[in-house]
Amino acid sequence: MVSGGQHLTAQKLNFEYLTVKNGLAQNTVSSIVKDKYGYMWFGTYNGLCRYDGYKFKVYSTIPGDTNSIANNRIHYIYKDRNGTLWIATFNSSICRYNYQTDNFTRFTPNQLPSSIRDSTNRLRNLLAFQIAAKDLQEHIGAFQLSPTKEHIVFGTKPNNVGGLDDNNVYCVYKDNCGILWLGTATGGVNKLDLNAKPFHSFSVSSDNKTSVNAPIRAILADSSGIWLGTQDNGLVFINSKTKVEKRFMPGPAGESVRSIFKDSYGDIWVGYRTGLDRYDVRSNKLINYYHENTGINSNNYRFLSIAEDPADRSVWFGTFNDVLKYNRKNNTFEKQVLNKYLGKPSAVCLFFDSKNNLWIGTEYLGVIQIKRDPKTHAWTDTVSYNGDGVNPKLPDERVYSITEDRLGNIWIGTANGLCRIDPRSGKVKLYTKQDGLADQYIAKLLPDQQGNIWISHKKGLSKLTVRTGVIRNYAVQESIQGYDFMEGSGCIDKTTGDLYFGNMEGFVSFHPGEIADNPFLPVVVLTEFQVLNKPVGVGQMINGRVVLSAPINMTKKITLTYEDRSFSIEFAALHYSNPEKNQYAYMLEGQDKDWIQTDASRRIASYSNLPAGKYIFKVKASNSDGVWNPAPATLEIIVLPPWWRTWWAYLCYTFLLILAGYLVYRLILARQKYNQQILTERLKAEKVRELDELKSRFFTNVSHEFRTPLTLIIDPLESLLAGKLSTEKVRDYYAIMHRNARRLLGLINQFLDFRKLESGNMPLHITRQDIVAFVRNIMAAFEFQAQQQDINFTFQTDIEALEFGFDADVVDKILYNLLSNAFKFTSVGGRITVSLAAASENPGQVVLSVRDNGVGIPANLIGQIFEPFYQVASKEHNNSGGTGVGLALTKELVTLHKGIITVNSGPNIETCFTVMLSNLADENTGLFQKAGTSGFQMSDSSEEFTPLVQEQETNADPTVVLVVEDNADVRNYLKMNLIADYLVIEAQNGSEGFEKAIETIPDLVISDIMMPGLNGLELCQKLKTDEKTSHIPVILLTARQSDQSQMEGYETGADAYIGKPFSSALLLVRIKNLIESRKKLRQLFNQSTGFNTRLVGTNAADKAFLSKATGMIESNMSNKDLSVEWLASQLFLSRTQLYRKIKALTNQSVHEFVTTIRLNKAAELLLEGQSSVSEIAFIVGYSDSTSFSRMFQKQFGLTPKKFSQQGKSDLF
Secondary structure, three states: OEEEEEEEEEOOOOEEEEOHHHOOOOOOEEEEEEOOOOOEEEEEOOEEEEEOOOOEEEEOOOOOOOOOOOOOOEEEEEEOOOOOEEEEEHHHOEEEEEOOOOEEEEEOHHHOOHHHEOOOOOEOOOOOHHHHHHHHHHHOOOEEEOOOOOOEEEOOOOOOOOOOOOOEEEEEEEOOOOEEEEEEOOOOEEEEEOOOOOOEEEEEEOOOOOOOOOOEEEEEEOOOEEEEEEOOOOEEEEEOOOOEEEEEOOOOOOOOEEEEEEOOOOOEEEEEOOOEEEEEOOOOEEEEOOOHHHOOOOOOOOEEEEEEEOOOOEEEEEEOOOEEEEEOOOOEEEEOOOOHHHOOOOEEEEEEOOOOOEEEEEOOOOEEEEEEOOOOOOEEEEEEEOOOOOOOOOOOOOEEEEEEOOOOOEEEEEOOEEEEEOOOOOOEEEEOHHHOOOOOOEEEEEEOOOOOEEEEEOOEEEEEEOOOOEEEEEOHHHOOOOOOEEEEEEEEOOOOOOEEEEEOOOEEEEOHHHOOOOOOOOOEEEEEEEEOOEEOOOOOEEOOEEOOOOOHHHOOEEEEOHHHOOEEEEEEEOOOOOHHHOEEEEEEEOOOOOOEEEEOOOOEEEEOOOOOEEEEEEEEEEOOOOOEOOOOEEEEEEEOOOHHHOHHHHHHHHHHHHHHHHHHHHHHHHHHHHHHHHHHHHHHHHHHHHHHHHHHHHHHHHHHHHHHHHHHHHHHHHHHHHOOOOHHHHHHHHHHHHHHHHHHHHHHHHHHHHHHHHHOOOOOOEEEEEHHHHHHHHHHOOHHHHHHOOOEEEEEEOOOOOEEEEEHHHHHHHHHHHHHHHHHOOOOOOEEEEEEEEOOOOOOEEEEEEEEOOOOOOHHHHHHOOOOOOOOOOHHHHOOOOOOOHHHHHHHHHHHOOOEEEEEOOOOOOEEEEEEEEOOOOOOOOOEEOOOOOOOOOOOOOOOOOOOOOOOOOOOOOOEEEEEOOOHHHHHHHHHHHOOOOEEEEEOOHHHHHHHHHHHOOOEEEEEOOOOOOOHHHHHHHHHHOOOOOOOOEEEEEOOOOHHHHHHHHHOOOOEEEEOOOOHHHHHHHHHHHHHHHHHHHHHHHHOOOOOHHHOOOOHHHHHHHHHHHHHHHOOOOOOOOOHHHHHHHOOOOHHHHHHHHHHHHOOOHHHHHHHHHHHHHHHHHHHOOOOHHHHHHHOOOOOHHHHHHHHHHHHOOOHHHHHHHOHHHHO
């Protein structure tokens, strides 16, 4: 069962070897020294080597280069008190290394300073054995000089002793950081870190040839010794006093030990892959549990973990299939069915926390917590940390170790990271490589006596300081051999505090308190500078210039051209204790915002396409224990701008910009001159075009202004020549002719006055008279026109009488033009006010104003209304006629009279013309006359026209003619010619005319085209498109007789178009013809039956109206509410409008029209022969067939029965 004679073998000294494989020039090392910057220098027989902890730089002899090393065989290297390196080579050649130029200066022996040569003129030998003897004896052992006294020989055996690669040591050097460097004859450089961590590695071996080296799967340390559970090699015990090993031969259950545990009774439990043993320390017996009475079937159980319940001292076993509890009383094992999660848990580890809760780490289900009642110790609840959606998910469901810290937090080691669980909140904190772990495959967790947690993994050991969360990593380079640690393998010796971790080759032990951080700060140097990924040497030409005049580690400032702005900087920390674990942080001020972290495998910083500017590169480092040197190495880097951004380039740019600005300025001036010429020509052309338009409009308006009075002269004159007028009419016709002749003379005088004013040939004739009475007299001439247009025409003044010197003819023309303009643009029912007042600021002036509430003038056009021939371009003004000379003449007259005229107006608001006149009576003008010599009175309204009153014949249904004309003379003259035969209705403008047409439904409308507001064309269009008036014939009168004007009139639906001056006889004939044609259409309807009733009507609107009315009657024949009022409301007409409309279209009353529709419908039904006479009478709205038959016979001349028998063919 137990075999002895085996020994525990300690590790060798942990030397590191630097040979030609690492870049050393040759493996014979004759001399070693550390320079003042921290570089290590090695002299070999094939060149001089400089080492920065990562790579070598070799200096060799270059034929023809006197600044290279004199000979490749190096004997000695000496560093003087100034830090200068002196190198002695073969044949007594001596060189001095130049730090600044990275080359050598050669010397002969007699040229050497006395401080560095001996009495024989040779360089002092640096092989100071006596200085290094103490360190050599302490760490390696005894040594002796070789017979030639040129090197040291260790040991007495030819084989390797103490881990040295070669026992023949040529040189020894201990640096200031506790590193011992040995140069050997054939083994290169051997390095020993005297500050290495005291990790102790052991392996199990035998005295015979048979090796039992095996991975340690479980380990237990107590006061008696160390129990080791190996893989496939059973259980091994190491006596702590004798260091003798005992091997317990495994039982039939298997050879691989998976767990070892010592219970509170002192028994040792050993779990195998397929069985269980208990070692009774009291009887020194090993008890096997493989028989059936224990309840253990070797084929079903793998004992993976063992733990003791502190509550009742029972031992628990985690197996592949179940969790078992050992019953010490009856020596049996009880299966524990704790909850649904423990079907096949594969319980890799069991752990009871400080509150006696059980934590189970599984292979596939994560971690399961079995909670316990603290008083009764009964199991109460289960929490699973396996990604079930309730509790946080672990990074991996493979759990190999569980422990607890002093704060009560539970630490879980998984196959993919370390987790901390707060049992109170259930929160999980994950630690990975980003948090400092060297590896995330956690094998074992052990707390030390200081409260830290030690972690074994596949890359060594790590220490987690719970208080700060800082992680320190310790790897194979730090004396840990066989660093691939086994899952769950480890323990703590509670008596000593030592920790034990099992690995693939044995185990590692150490005392945590002896593991201290390396105190030496790393010195960071820049080792290489690259431009465009090519190393740059000292004095090397790059793009035609030298970038480095000294080695990069001695350079403080570098200037780069814009083409060289992509560069790399390599750096190294000259700290040789495990340099691969050094950490770095660098930044480029001006480019990087934060420090960039990196490790020893990436000791290079690269930047590309940097903008021009000044930068400072900084790099700092930590040693392998994470101790940082706060002082960084720095390098100032200046990137020059490209040539197009240099000062002289900007000077050129400025010059070119000024030149370009000047050229642009000249170009702009030329362009402006050209544009001004174009604009001037365009304005001239526009002025010519506007003048042409003004002239065209002027002549058009003049012709219109002339045609109206000519009409009222020529046509009455023709009537007088015919000699058929009564005496009363003769007098009226003469009055009309005289008034319109005066009107023509006034227009001509107005044009002549305007020309006189323009040429300056119109003198003033000043008279002194009462200006208040003068204004009243002029206003009296407009009273009749105000009555006709229903305009509130008033005069306002606070002055009863004022003798004033003025030209009566000029003031008369001024006021006449202003009043004519006001009456022209003021609608029926409007208001015109004339006011006269003395000027408050100047007693010698009066203020005359004319105010109306007409259509108004747009604000943007007020400045143009006093220009000759100009007329406001709006619908209301364009339709008003006029010559465009009146206001221009008025302004010139006011100016002639040394006055001022202003206007205030806006669209559809009050318009006020204000004239300020000066008193010219006291001026010595030579133009003064006595009162009574006033000029010619322009007003044609002084002769009032009283229309002939003629009694009209009484007619029950007279023919109504609506006359729409803004000129009172024309309107009265038309009425005089029509009143004998028609009932005449008058309207002064288009809007009034449309309202009266809707109201009265006349038989015919006569309208002028040019009227203020709604003109004749617009009136005609509205009448023809309105259902109430669409049937009414319309005759348009106008002075415009072009084809285009007539076409516009007919397009609006006009029935006739008569030009001015017109013949009253022709007009009467045209009126008679239109009315007669309407009568014929009505007769056609009266003679029609239902088959062609809908064909009556002169236009589409009439036909649509009749069709609508007919359809409405036909669909409501049986409706008892069918009446004139009902039909009018359905057609949206008044009773009168409906009567006039039906009468005009059918010559029937509404009642007769309804009866006709009913009887026509009855005729259709009789011809169909589907209903009886009484039925048809009821259908068409008759309550008895007798009255129906009587009305039918009256309409068709046949009784209903005979009509039906005669048939359709005879009737139609």
